[in-house]
Amino acid sequence: MTALLSINGISKRFRGLAAVSRVSFDVSQGEIFAVIGPNGAGKTTLFNMIAGAIPPDEGTITFAGTRTDGLRSDQIARLGVGRTFQLVRPFPALTVEDNVIIGALMQTKTVRDAETIARDTLARLDLFDKRTQIASSLTLPDRKRLEVARALATGPKLLLLDEVMAGLRPTETDRIVATLRDLNRDGLTILLIEHVMRAVTALASRILVLHHGAAIAEGNPEQVLRDPAVVESYLGAESL
Amino acid sequence: MIDIWHRLPMRGKMLCLAALAAAIAAPLVADRYLLSVLILVFYFAYLGQAWNLLMGFAGQLSLGHALYLGLGAYTATALWTLFGIGPWIGVFIAIPVAAAAGMIVGWLGWRFAIEGVYFALLTIAFAEFTRIGFDHLQITGASAGLFLSVNSPGSDKWWNLGGGPLLYYYLALILAVAATLLVAWLRRSPLGYRWLAVREDPEAARAAGIDIFRAKMIAMLISASMTAVGGVFYGFYYRNLFPSQVFDIGRSIEIIMAPIIGGLGTVFGPLVGAILLTPLGESLTALMQHFGVNTPGAKSIFYGLTLMVIITLQPSGVWPWLARKLGLDRPRT
Amino acid sequence: MTAITLNIVVQGILTGLVYGLMALGLSVIFGVMRVVNFAHGEFTVVAMYAAFLLFDMLGVSPLVSLLPIAVAFFFLGYVLQRSLVEPFISRAEHEQFILLVGLATVVVNGLLLIFGPDAHPINLPYSFDSYTVGSLFIDKVRVFAALGAFAICIALFLFFRYTRTGTAIRACADNLTGAGVVGLNVKQLYAVTFGLGFACIGAAGTLMATIADASPGLAPAYTLLAFVIVIIGGLGSMAGALVGGVLIGISEALAGFYIQPSMKSMFSFALLIIVLVLRPQGLMGRRL
Structure with missing residues (x-):
């Protein structure tokens, strides 16, 4: 499988505070990739960089073979990145x-x-x-x-979902999960930030864990959720 | 265009046709004074449509539309008085002149992320700047004004926009109807949707792939061009131009009244606003004259109060409310 | 610099301080409430007429009527905010604009109705006196007006810096939600702010009446002038209003003398356009 989205060592600092530091990962064509992490871990900043709402300080973002870091968000959208x-x-x-x-x-x-x-x-x-x-x-x-x-x-190749499940009741969550799985089956690649672990485990084929702006684990859900570092920094704090 | 017509409910179609027929037939019964009021109604409806495109649809507040009006008026009038170039050709020079001014204002503002109040002030600044410039521009008569002679050969011919009130009446009517049709069509075009998105939420509009700078620039281009045409009409209707009148901020505010009172961002708002407002102002003047009061400020006080009352009580304007009352707000079945 | 240029610059600085005080009112209101007072120049001219009437009918010097007029304007602003502006605080910008444009139209035409279009000068016994410092000849009234304006600006700075109410108002400007959370009466503070903005107008108008003749035609020009100053200095920055006022004062004086009096505001607008393009937050403003 080829990478649809390729993130290579991107960082973002706000007034000296590192919101995201040197994060790299690939999202393959056709998969559902989840980014999780406690509040303030830099998830939304990461997202905004991918969508072009803010430019990264360093690193590169490649989408479908095109360098997108430095492009405006509307240009990135037209390349096929839809976002919420x-x-x-x-x-x-x-x-x-x-x-x-x-x-x-x-x-x-x-x-x-x-x-x-x-x-x-x-x-x-x-x-x-x-x-x-x-x-x-x-x-x-x-x-x-x-x-x-x-x-x-917009007919995206990649759909970026920023906590669409937050604040929903479990039945509503399940409905969205079902819809997303349908869309994925039809070929849509999805990158989601999510707090609702029930949705993450139900959907994601791979998970990246962010903590204080850095990636601390990446892999399939079973691996990642058993990783001691993840359990301590994230799941330990908020629990399943 | 046909599509829009089909969307109107039956009652709406009848109402449109009846109003149009009444407008066409009006000169049969209207006297000269009433006709002059109606000319103003359609003139303000037309300019209101032009301004509404930028503010009502694309969400960009311009308080300096007098700039485009004045440039349009001065360009066509000066071409005629200085070079004998008639207004039907002059208008095609007036449009690019005003459009270029609009592009400069838009580019300066939006490139540098000047939004909202700041943008509005920038538009005022440009209009004022130009007003003072024209006050000192000798070739167009400076502050002493530019006058269209009524005696020069051919100046009374319709192809030189000279003639009786009937000519101006039908011209204003055609302008108003054409502008309304254009706006109705734009509203349902991809461009119109993009404008609404930019107005509602620029960030979300970007996420939907809209180049918001481009969308705003196009709105400015069309709005300034339309306003310039209104300026040509102004110049040849009044036949005299003073920078302190045509570029005045009061002129800009006059332009925005009808769409605001009628309903920002609606197709019929500027029309309804002009129909309500102009005769109200005129009848007030007439009433005061009747009682022997001859005070220049009274009409403006009335305008000011109207603005305050409407914006307090009915900020979305009269038309949305009226449309609900008439059962015209559900366009589709 | 030649003596004559220096003379003109000094006159410009003095006039500019009065402009600065007027603009300060606009800046305070915008900085705290994010409302642009589009009727600013109109009320400035109202204050000029108030000073004129007090002088003309009761013989009260503007330097004496300064305080009562400023206080009266404080209450005028307070009441206006409470009755008219308050419901518009959270409304769209263009709606606030239109409300105040309407108000401005009513005020300026009201003045026209009552006083007519002619100018009403205040002829003080020392109106044409001047101080001589070396090669400088400085109008006495202008010195008084500038000193008065400067003193009031300082008083306002101190108020915002050192009093409880002033600090509370600054808190509202910085973080509205936070101010509400810690129990500040935001509505009340807004009304006080509007009142203070109007007190600036009242004082500035009174001082202005000594160096310019009151007429309704000045009103829109003053509104625009206040905008230009405040944007050049930085909307919401108190020091910026004064700096902008002085800059515009100098630019007007120089353009008026060396080019043409009627073209002086053209240079102000050109300055505004340049500032908006190069530094939209204004000279002393925080980044947008």
Whole structure:
């Protein structure tokens, strides 16, 4: 398998504080890769660098054979990286459908086609019946699903999910897990940051553990979750 | 375009057609004064559409649209008075002039991440800067003004935008209708969706692959160009231009009234706002004259109060509320 | 520097200090509440008229009426914030703008209705006196106005630095949520801030009345002037307002003398555009 996303020694410092230091990993085509770690471990910073929201201080990011570090986030999005935000940011005053149409317009030129894509995507995420609602009127779980739908509608090769399960009830989590597994089966590569271990173990084929900005373990879930360093720094603190 | 028409509910179609028919037939019954009010209604509806494109759709607050209005007016008028180039050609020079000014303002602002209030102030600064510049530009008459002669050969011909109120009336109507159609079409175009995304959340818009700088620049380009056309109309309708009037910040505020009162970011808002506001102001003037009050500030006080009341009570404007009342807010079945 | 240039620069600095005080009001309000007072120049002119009326009808010198007018303006600002602006604090920027543009329109046209378009000068007995220092001739009124403005600015600095209320207001500006959490009455502090901003306007307007003739036409120009100064100095920076005021004062004086009085504000706007492009946070402002 070839690496779709290749992270090579990237670092980010904020006012001298190392948020991410020399992290490297590869995400293969077709896998679900999870990044876990306690709060403040640098997960979201890592994500923002991959998505181009902030530039890395050092290191390289290669996506589908193209160097993406230093590109703007919209350029990276157009290369095929879809993302959600940890604090959801749907377009508040627009309808659910218009939100997703905006995403879909990245892969098609006409609004008519974008509408078709949007409706399919909404149906897939159980939001079809709510498509005429204004986004700001949705409940938090629905808004999270809307974020996923908008990112998905851009037709990404890689989907970055930033804690989409946080704050959801177990049944809602299971629904999203099922949807994501479906999407993955259809060929979508997923990189997720997640706190909900139940979702991570259910989805991820490989896990990277971040602690104080550095990678302390990487491998398949069984290996990683048994790693003493991981248990001590992370699982010990928050427990399964 | 046909698509948009189909989306309108039956009642909306009837209403549009009836309003259009009434507007076309209006000169049959309207006297000269009423016609002059209607000309202003459509003129402000047109300019409102232009400004609304930038603010209502792309979310960029410009308080300096007088710049594009003035540049459009001065370019076409000066071409006519100095070189005898008629407005139908002049407008195609006025548009790029104003558009270039818009590009400079947009580029300076958005390249350097000047947003919101700062951007609004930048737009004011440019308009004021230009106003003072024109105050000292001898070739266009400086602060003494630029006048269109009514006696020069051909100046009363329609192809030189000269003539009676009927000409200006239908011209303003065509401008307003065309602008509304253009905005309606843009709203449902990929570009329109991108603007809305930029307005709602620039960061999330980027994540959806939108080059927000480009989207804003295109909005500015179209908005400034449309405003310049309005300026050409202004120049040839009033037939005199003073920098202190046409570039004034009061002019910019006048432009933004109709869309704000009518409903920002809606297709019909600028139209509704202009229809409500202009006759209100005019009738107030008439009323005061009737009672022998001749005070220049009173009308503006009324405008100011209207702005304050509307923005406090109905910040999203009259049209969304009206559309709900008329049952026009559910465009699709 | 020739004597004449030096003269002009000194006059510009003195006028600029009064500008700075006016802009300080705008800066304080924006720095704390993130509201841009678009009616700033309009109320400055209201204060000028107040000073004119007190002088014209009661013979009170502006240097005496300075304090009562500033206090009255404090309460005016307090009430305006409480009644009109408060509901708009968390609203969109353009909505705040429009509210205040509306207010500005009402105020300036109200002045026009009451006083007419003509200028109303205050002719003090020493209006045309000047101090002579070497080759410098400095207008007496301008010195008084500048000293008054400077003193009030210092008083305001000290207030924000050393009083409980001042510190609490700075806390609101730095971290609104935090200020609410530790139990500060944010609404009350906002109203006080708005009041202080207006007290600056009141004082600046009164002093301005001694060096410029009150007329409604000045109002929009002063609003723009205050904006230009505050952005050049850095929105929210108190020292920046003074520095910006002095800079603009000098630029206006020089342009007015060497080029054309009517073109002086063109240079201010050019300065503004340059600053916005090169350093959008202003000369003394924190990074955006």
